[in-house]
Amino acid sequence: MNILVCVKRVPDTSENEIEINNDGTDIERDDLVYSVNEWDNYAVEEAIQLRDKLGGSVTVVTVGDEDAEEVLRREMAMGADNGILITDEAIEGSDGRGIASLLKAEVEKGQYDLILTGAQADQGAAQVGGMLAAMLDYPYASLVNAIEVKDDTTLKVGREIEGGNQEMNEIALPCVLSIQTGINEPRYVGIRGIRKVASVEIPEHGLSDLGLSADDVGEGAARVKRADYFVPEMGEGAEILEGDTEEVAQKLAEMLKAKGGIK
């Protein structure tokens, strides 16, 4: 089975406090630690496990600038066979549809049986996988937390739905699945693994390689645009307890007792 996994380089929210810059045009990016989007990492692990069972290949693709290459190398160190960087200055400002258009063109250049994305990324939109599927006229399932291969043409997939329940479906190949976290346990990638793939050549595809023009993507084509970042006027929020750890713990213990939190 030949599998394409779409990945994204994002600021790592477990390593950073995300703050807005002075004029609200962007977040403060100077000291951000970036990593591969958490959901995508599960998607790559799932693809590697399927390939190891069935044969075939895993290709990771990302849309981004030169810096985005590092996440491709990281996922190749995990075990992906190939990487592709879609990069072009005209891509800047694309909305979800623009990104999906690029990926569609890339899919059509190859021969893939299965396309995986993360269920969502840093913007929390959860859109590119479903758009890509519709553009390709492939079936789609989102929030997938289990994949079982039935035969050459069909997968059985579980979708995570409300209340911790799981919705089971049969889906025809080729298809697009968006992967939910927890579907597997992504393997650890050590420095040695990264070094091994450090010099592997990663092809770069621009708009002309994909048969697209600057009118198809970028800010000009985007119908959905972020105007600014802002801090909303919130209610008062929590009463923050002040003092040293011992004082705060004492205060909180008394509050909890008063509220019935100590039985």
Place this chain on the structure above:
Amino acid sequence: MSNQIFAYITHHGGKADDSALELISAAKKIDPEAKVTAVVCGSGGDLDGLCQEVAASYPVVWKIDNPDVAYPNAENIRGLLVNVLPKEGIVLLPHDTFGMDLGPGLSIKLDSAYVTDVVAIEGADGDTLKTVRQEFGGQVHTHVNCDIASGAVITVRPGTFQPDESKSASGQIEDKTSEAGSVEAKRKFLEVLEAEIGEVDITKEDVLVSVGRGIGDEENLEVVQELAEAMGGVVSCSRPIVDAKWMEKARQVGTSGKTVKPKVYLAMGISGSFQHMGGVKGNPFIVAVNNNPKAPIFQVADVGVVEDMVEFAEELTEKINELK
């Protein structure tokens, strides 16, 4: 603004989901004069009663009765919807596991703009609809402008718009079943596997000590367990703890886990995503302990502590044991 507005009504067991009334309020933010059309898909049985329930709140209800959507298979429903929805319409969906499944593909097939997980709508200015979203798990807000000239599909975060309880629409039900046509399914629904019941039923507990990513290491669970024991409560958790296989799924609080109704909810190292807080009901006394003062949990908590949760849990356990 001349776009017709549609609200997709999700339902369970013959009753409309809470989002049905919230989407009316969202539509009125787009156009206060909107005559919103509800779209109800299903099959036989309860469908007519459901449409009548919905017609109390919507002036027009479109009924699509098709055995292929007896279960809400988003791929099948999309196939029917593209046959009846006008391309320049604005379609509102709940941002839940169904809306996320249907929305992206629907927007492509209708050639419409797509905005997801909207938490507020500031109104339309000509063909530009101004919405509010969040990014980075709720750490920052953004204004997002959407060009609605050729229609839009918008998913709305559950619980963020006031439900419109007026029920004064006495709407007309229109049968769109034949116009919607049939589906060519490449994805077939099989069954729903119910969540397993764990060793502890967190939905019945008054005191929950809930632990999130901030715990850092599995070994630290012991400290949290001791705190919960001191309080006479039990340990629950947020999604990353289950993803890491450190606790069983039955302990997970959130829309994809359990809905809990404790009296006291102590959130340790939990950032407070809407998916997590969506599982905390009944207006408990919420305490948040998190080393990131910007964590969204501090907006919903009653009391906050900005500290490393592991160290603080040990200290708090000691103080509670002294008080008892």
